[in-house]
Amino acid sequence: MSKTYHIITYGCDANRADSERIAGLLENCGYKETKNKEKTNLLIFNTCSVRQKAEDRVFGRNKEMKSLKEKKPDLKIALAGCMNHYDKKTLKDRLPYIDVFLPMKELSLLPQKLGIKKELFSQIKPSYQSKFRAYVLISYGCNNFCSYCVVPFARGKERSRPEKEIINEVCWLVNNGYKEIWLLGQNVNSYKDIPFAELLLKINEIPGKFWIRFASPHPKDFSDKLIQAMKKANKFPKYVNLPVQSGNDKILKKMNRPYVISQYKSLVKKIRKAMPEIALSTDVIVGFPGETKKQFQDTAKLFKEMKFDMAFISEYSPRPKTAAAIAFKDNVPNKEKRVRKNILTDILRKTALEKNKKLIGKTIEVLIDKKNNGRIFGKTEGNKNIEIIENKKIKIGEFDKIKIIEANSWHLKGEPI
Numbered sequence: 001m002s003k004t005y006h007i008i009t010y011g012c013d014a015n016r017a018d019s020e021r022i023a024g025l026l027e028n029c030g031y032k033e034t035k036n037k038e039k040t041n042l043l044i045f046n047t048c049s050v051r052q053k054a055e056d057r058v059f060g061r062n063k064e065m066k067s068l069k070e071k072k073p074d075l076k077i078a079l080a081g082c083m084n085h086y087d088k089k090t091l092k093d094r095l096p097y098i099d100v101f102l103p104m105k106e107l108s109l110l111p112q113k114l115g116i117k118k119e120l121f122s123q124i125k126p127s128y129q130s131k132f133r134a135y136v137l138i139s140y141g142c143n144n145f146c147s148y149c150v151v152p153f154a155r156g157k158e159r160s161r162p163e164k165e166i167i168n169e170v171c172w173l174v175n176n177g178y179k180e181i182w183l184l185g186q187n188v189n190s191y192k193d194i195p196f197a198e199l200l201l202k203i204n205e206i207p208g209k210f211w212i213r214f215a216s217p218h219p220k221d222f223s224d225k226l227i228q229a230m231k232k233a234n235k236f237p238k239y240v241n242l243p244v245q246s247g248n249d250k251i252l253k254k255m256n257r258p259y260v261i262s263q264y265k266s267l268v269k270k271i272r273k274a275m276p277e278i279a280l281s282t283d284v285i286v287g288f289p290g291e292t293k294k295q296f297q298d299t300a301k302l303f304k305e306m307k308f309d310m311a312f313i314s315e316y317s318p319r320p321k322t323a324a325a326i327a328f329k330d331n332v333p334n335k336e337k338r339v340r341k342n343i344l345t346d347i348l349r350k351t352a353l354e355k356n357k358k359l360i361g362k363t364i365e366v367l368i369d370k371k372n373n374g375r376i377f378g379k380t381e382g383n384k385n386i387e388i389i390e391n392k393k394i395k396i397g398e399f400d401k402i403k404i405i406e407a408n409s410w411h412l413k414g415e416p417i
Contacts, residue, residue: 011048017135023127049082065097082154132397139185197229237381243283247299279382281310287337289328356407
């Protein structure tokens, strides 16, 4: 009887891609996936350290781990991912039921730690969780050392996968019916094997009907050549997430973000001039140490001016080892952080609604995502959520032309044509 595994993933799409590669590695070693964690031989928590809340969710599972071990004494529990940036003694003290610790640099050693053969992690074909959407890691780690971010400590220095390896993986995905492929990296547009713009165009030349997206880019590496490649690539749906993090230059400097707001605005202007139809989202942190109400107002002003389609707004939380946690006191009260987050959300709600209403009456291409309780959902080229009036001809994992009939801030509604 073959052994089984069950993976619980926290955090970003890069973690999801790592989990798929871990699954592929285990299946290559004879393991089979089970959806029932109470019956598995190997339970893996693939963790995130970007926010304290993500870590607390793992620390909060100690009782569950104890119970699972009591029911199944031969169960092995592994801790993978970013939480391994803590020293092992701290982790063992706080997570006493973990058997195997897997820092990012040691994911390829999982078979050895389980007493089975060794494989080259980056070359293992992932066990993709979706049949039509895939996440392809093109690089690992980060060299930027933003002062609030633990990623360089958790994932190490930036390493780019070979171009040929990436092209081969995307070709396999397209040949096997995948329709949406995300190129992922902590700083995806600093890819080093060849210029990222060139990689995007090479993937665009692969025969087949599919979308190619990427995340997350850094403004400092967003070249004019990349903008032109995005414009030229017909398989690149016109959406990009461009993290700004703050609308105030002094806060950006404390964050170790090497640009000023005037440069960010200029970049957005160039992107929108090249692709007027592009949907733009951003990432922002509120309540960074020392952020005054006046400095926060610069971020609110930026939100009003940029009119983002979407935004990922987070409240600052100090991360171990980071420069911000060491050098600055976390002196913005949590209540004030929530107030600032709500202010930005209210601005976003208005601008997103304004943008989405302009889509009413238009026919757009949609990738059908899922069916749930008789309702059909999908993603637009602009990466927006859409509900589609039920139609028996619509198939999950396929493209369809949909006419927009309703819009609110966060969702669209449409009907097949």
